[in-house]
Structures are given as C-alpha cells and as structure tokens.
Amino acid sequence: MDDTATLRARNFDFWARTAPGWVHQTDRHDEIGRPLGAVALDWLRPQAGERVLDVGCGCGGTTAEIARVVAPLGSAVGLDLAEAMVATARNRFTAPDGAGLRFVAGDVETLDAVPGAPFDAVYSRMTLMLLADPVAGLTTVRRSMRAGARLAATVFRDGRVNPWLPAALLGAAAHLGPMPPLPIGDEPGPFAFADPARVTRLLTAAGFTDVGIHPYDVTLDAPDDPEVVTEWLIEIGPAGAAYRDAEPTTQGQARAGVARLLERFRTAGAGYRLPTGLWLITARSDGTSTP
Numbered sequence: 001m002d003d004t005a006t007l008r009a010r011n012f013d014f015w016a017r018t019a020p021g022w023v024h025q026t027d028r029h030d031e032i033g034r035p036l037g038a039v040a041l042d043w044l045r046p047q048a049g050e051r052v053l054d055v056g057c058g059c060g061g062t063t064a065e066i067a068r069v070v071a072p073l074g075s076a077v078g079l080d081l082a083e084a085m086v087a088t089a090r091n092r093f094t095a096p097d098g099a100g101l102r103f104v105a106g107d108v109e110t111l112d113a114v115p116g117a118p119f120d121a122v123y124s125r126m127t128l129m130l131l132a133d134p135v136a137g138l139t140t141v142r143r144s145m146r147a148g149a150r151l152a153a154t155v156f157r158d159g160r161v162n163p164w165l166p167a168a169l170l171g172a173a174a175h176l177g178p179m180p181p182l183p184i185g186d187e188p189g190p191f192a193f194a195d196p197a198r199v200t201r202l203l204t205a206a207g208f209t210d211v212g213i214h215p216y217d218v219t220l221d222a223p224d225d226p227e228v229v230t231e232w233l234i235e236i237g238p239a240g241a242a243y244r245d246a247e248p249t250t251q252g253q254a255r256a257g258v259a260r261l262l263e264r265f266r267t268a269g270a271g272y273r274l275p276t277g278l279w280l281i282t283a284r285s286d287g288t289s290t291p
C-alpha cells in the first residue's frame, strides 16, 4: 500500500482530471444516481432549521435537495475536493427562500473543521471509500458536528454485487491507453469499504458512536440508449479523463466495448437495470472537539 501523501496526491489528481466528465454528465447522474443516496437521506431525516453537511457533494444536486428540506432557517453546506465541481454546483443552485446553501472546495482530510460547523447532521453519497486517509477525513467530519449529531452515508459493497462497475472500466480501457493505478488492499477505491468490520473500525477510530453498517440493494434504471448510458459510465469513472482526450473514433470504440459488457443488464425497449449493492453507514458524533 502506498503512503498517505502519495494516495492523497493521486486522489486530488484523479478528481481534478475526472471532474470535467462529472460536470458534463451532471444532470444525467443526478437522475440515474438518485437511488445511490435515497436510503441515507431517509435515515437522516433532515429537519427544518437544521445545519447539514454533504461530504463529497460533487456538482451539488444532493446538497441543494437537502437545502430545500431544511428551509426555512436551516442551511446546507456541500464540500468537495474538485474545484470544477464546486464551481458547477455554485452555478447550478441558489439557496431556497429562507435557507442557506454554500459550496466549499477543500479536502476533508486536511481541514480542521468544515466551514459552517457545527452541523446537526452529515450526509455523504458514495465518497467515504475514496479517502486516502479515512480516519483523518472522518475525524474532520466528526469534529465538525455538534454533540450527538447524526451521520448517514452510502458506499459500495464489493464487486460481486456491483458487476456493472468493473465492466464500465474493462470495456473502455482496452481502447483508451494508460489508466490510473488499480487500488491494492485497503487503498482508496470503489470497493475499499467492502468489509463492514473495517468500516466500523475506521468510524470508531474517528470518534463516532452508535455505528451501524446495513446492506442495501438498489437498481439503477438507465434509458435504453447504449451511446448515452456508456458515455455516462465512462465519463464518471477511471477511464473518464482518457476518454475525453481521445479521438471521436476511439471514443466510439470505447463506448461499444462497454456496451458489449453491459448488454446482459439491458432489455431492448425497456432500458438498463444495473444491480447495485450498498452499505448504509449510520453513526453519531461523540461530541468531543466540536468547534
């Protein structure tokens, strides 16, 4: 396993290079990706007037949704490493009447506390497994919460219950040249939080209590349009940066390669159904070191 500084630099570089793909796909991802975080929002039940943090907010769709729920008087803060995604979130959304909505660019691992702290609740969709030093990042989150505040996050389980995810990389990589290094062992990546015992250890080490790790299966429904669906998956994944740099012919070959591997998840005329296995992570702040 590489050292933390190397992993952190790799994560920063990855998201700087992948952000343009997320920006391009933002509306599509908000729509198809909705089931990826719905269960965490249900558990969290943000209330009017609360302050809520969204860790790894991407282009801001979930943060804006939370801001609408906590209005009036509440506020939502979206934090993300990728400046281009934060800039996009700021352009896309304004605060609903009576609520605060703010987007912050920063690395959750290196902040003392997230601007806007202390928070009553923290939400995070599909981000925590990507942290180079998860205990450092989770400790920042916990320090940014008031005593007893609640956390709800979703992450992938393992590759067996998310078969479309490796398919989206494998089908494209053959056409696109060098890819970012594949994670080894506990290195950050989509399946780095597959082991629930490890996830519990990380949250406990960061000072969380009442830790719960719950399996949750969803299906991502995508339209019956292979060109659109394969481009969405390539652009938000590890092949995204190389895809955007490639010639149109090569891009077409990459989409066709992914389409072949995803065919088993497609019903012609009905669309794609992508089976997705998540953990819902729930916990509370123990209330120490709240700013």
Ligand SMILES: C[S@@+](CC[C@H](N)C(=O)[O-])C[C@H]1O[C@@H](n2cnc3c(N)ncnc32)[C@H](O)[C@@H]1O
Pocket (backbone or CB within 6 Å): 011, 015, 029, 033, 036, 055, 056, 057, 058, 059, 079, 080, 081, 082, 085, 106, 107, 108, 109, 124, 125, 126, 127, 130, 131, 132, 137
């Ligand atoms: C898989 S995306 C999920 C985005 C969004 N939550 C969603 O579900 O659409 C992971 C996000 O986490 C952000 N991220 C990764 N490492 C981070 C860190 N150390 N601090 C803050 N954000 C980070 C990335 O920039 C990216 O936007």
